Amino acid sequence: LLGRKTVPLLLTVQGLGAFALITLGVMLKKSGVARNVMQPRIRQEIARAGVALLPMFLFVALALGFLVVGQTVSALAKVGATNYLGSTMVIVVVRELGPLLAAMLVLARVGTANVIELGTARALGEVEALEALGIDPVHYLIVPRVIGMALGIFSLTVYLIIGALGERLFVRVFAGCAADAGRLFQATRRGAGLAGLRAAGAQDLAFGFFIAIVTCYHGLAQPLRLEEVSRVAVRAVTQGVIVCVLIDALFIVLYLVT
């Protein structure tokens, strides 16, 4: 019974690892190939995984600012622990909630669409058609999605954090507490530090890369029938969530160690 669950899990991990390495290899080896075709596709994917989600992210940023930052500021002020404001903001918004929330939203909005698009393309024989035209399907279909998602999640996290913290600053300034706003800004900047911001950026890029790998792997790497696409989409999103949590856990360990 244990083997029945474990063996497919190990095979999936092996398949994902191999697919990630193949994609990285193609990204490096074919970085200069067909630039006139690939650059518009990459821009299109960045727009899809980044720019198109901006309105939703601004809404989420305002909600995050109102709920999390507002509650934290209010709770810490009550117990006179405003000294911890910066580090709390950094841990909650910059390190944890911002990147993870951005990754989950992009997984839900773009990752699902990826699996369905690629799964349908695979089932309809478009991958074979690309091979017949001498076009590498990994280069043409996967590389733009990986780059688009990695840069999309990175940019959206930056906007999410700026939106969430900026909203509280705006509220404070608007309420005539400019000194409070300045303190919040300074405390957050001190708490984050350059190394912390770099690590958060690396975490965002890792989220984007692995979400794209998981969703593209399930959509493209295995032969599919049309009726299997929905089931595979559910599996890909579930594994995408697990991968995001694992990456988050890995970065927490790195934060604690360094």
Added chain:
Amino acid sequence: MSENQNPGRHRNARRERRRDADASLTVVEDVNWSVAPGEFWVVAGQQHSGKSDLLMHAAGLDDAGAGSCKSCSAATPTLLARRNWPERLRVGFVFAGGQLFNQLTLAENVALPLRYQKNLTAAEAARRCAICWN
């Protein structure tokens, strides 16, 4: 060359068949096929006699279960390595169903391999394709 209406499905079915296949069964053997410029060939045979397998191998789109296959006087590498194989581009393959990409226009579908292989801009490819339309 032509293929059936849904090559993706057909290929999946073929892989499933291959898993249960009789290893002693030889589908294609001792075929030496030369196609001269301007020649028009028809490959005919009974269902499951290996027509599609022959065409897919000739176009470099499938791996032989056993044995070897040469195309354009060169031994065909494995399917993965074949993506970078220059001889592969000397054989064109048109699926019976067209297998066009829905997100592209007809002209963009025609221009896609030209743009990808020659690194042309959309305008350059459209100009070259316009010569063909006219």
